[in-house]
Amino acid sequence: MSRLWILIFLLSLPVFAQEELEVIEVETVKDIDRFTFGDANEIPERDIETASTALIAPAIEKTPGIVTTQNGGPGGTVSFFIRGTEGRHVGFTLDGLKLNDSSNTGRLFDAAFMTSPFLRDVTVHKGPQAVLFGSDAMGGVVELKSRKGENAPETRVLINGGSFGTIDGTVSSDWKKKDHNGTVTLTRFHTDGISRLNEKRFNATEADSADITQATSSSEHKWAKKWQTDFLFSYLHGKNELDGATTDTKNDHSINDQYLVQQKTSYELNDQSVLLLRNGLNRNQRFIRMESTGPLPFEGNLYQNELVHRLELPQWGFLTGVSNEHETSSTTSVDKSFDLNSFFLQSAFKSNDFKLQAGGRADHHSQYGEFVTGSGGVAYKDFSVQYSQGFKAPSLYQLYAPVFGNKDLVPERNHSWEVSWRKSVDEWSGGITFFQNRLSNLINYSFVDNAYFNQGKFIAEGVELSAGWKSDRFEVVPTFTHQKFRENEEPVLRRPYNMAQLSFSYFPVETIELNATGRWFSSRKDIDENFQTVKLNGYSVLDIGAKKTWIRDEVGVQVKNVxxxxxxxxxxxSVLPFSVFVHYGHKF
Structure with missing residues (x-):
């Protein structure tokens, strides 16, 4: 480790020069789209900027084919399910820094408190991305990318408010000074909330509030012609009230603090290759106070160090890297750590209408030893075939928690196939994707034995259909996903077999948008308070909205669950009933 930190120090030193500086494209060093053919959906900055809430979860929720669940209203735990995989199988990154929380039981990233005004765009990648991102990317990756002063000099003020005493405000500033630029953002969110438990099952009516504060600074600095460093600092504080398991009369609450620090130093070796060094810290501190158990502290840290080389030739592209992840978890009953050391190589070839990609990753886990994952794909014109492997190492809590822990757990695995056809012609677009995820060694919890165990396996497979039509006045986007599960040893919970979404936008003039989004989900299975499997009915939800923009001002209104x-x-x-939220933004 000492040699690694010496290398980090040397490559992090700024180098100064008097000559005019050139832009280095460091953001594309680890580019998923360049090296895989898997399906992806992007949420652009414009949609984030004009959203009626400062939270990121509602925007991701509307991504076609994604199943979202939340434990009650704002502040409750949010999970995203991609193509039959679990919520804990989705990796989250911010400018490449892993966000998954080492302090919780399954190393799940909970998006309940993450705000969005500091983001430039969000991309949801479906399918395993283990070669580039290792553990936690077994089902897919959600990439968050921050703004870095692209609109400087500019200051934004955003104010949202609406039902259930909900209000949030954001002040952000894009700045630029010679060869340095960045964005500083401060967001404050509050809601009186709704009852976490619903009235139907538990006759619950007491509202549960949530408060969020997030401060973020993201910047890039060009020290010399070939040197550039990006810095990221973020502090997130969230607090929400929690009901008990079957009653809303308790006074339980959760406090969540997340600290993110990262530097990325890039050196341009020549016109065709770039060397990138990343060092980051993702620190999570949670404090849950429950009347039945008293205070429960949780703390998790992920130290991420990575050295990546990217080479771009006329037809070939190569991405090679080594990384070290040091993870710690500390609770009242667990205080453990492990290291994951990795080497990966990803390649891509393109010639006219033909594309080819192949890659592999070798991991050494201090608990389990060696692992190898790979991916490969071929594309010709509008057709592509993609094979990917993924894995997720057990969390420290699953391994070492007293009574519940199981030191004999082995990593979960995924072997994934995806066959796609995508076509865009003028105003029209469409596509069809067949997918299969073969999941094995899944970690489950036995309420009989009160312990974690490797469940076995199941196969999730299905088809996704998408289409789109866009003109000067209209935009229509219908999507449909069917998935089924077989060879499962336990019930597959919280994932419906069918889901559909229809988004419609009308632009009477260029500066006005009227929109509507309808979503439909078929029935799904879950477990009740007695740990018995139950069936939840299918449902449909309709949201409508309107936006009006001027040169420096914008207003909007959104009606959810019309x-x-x-x-x-x-x-x-509970879920949000009929509710109304308004948005106002101004740029200085």
């Missing part, structure tokens, strides 16, 4: 449907994403938890 038909006031009463439904359940999770057994016993």
């Amino acid at each position: 038909l006031d449907r009463e439904y359940e994403e999770l057994y016993g938890y």
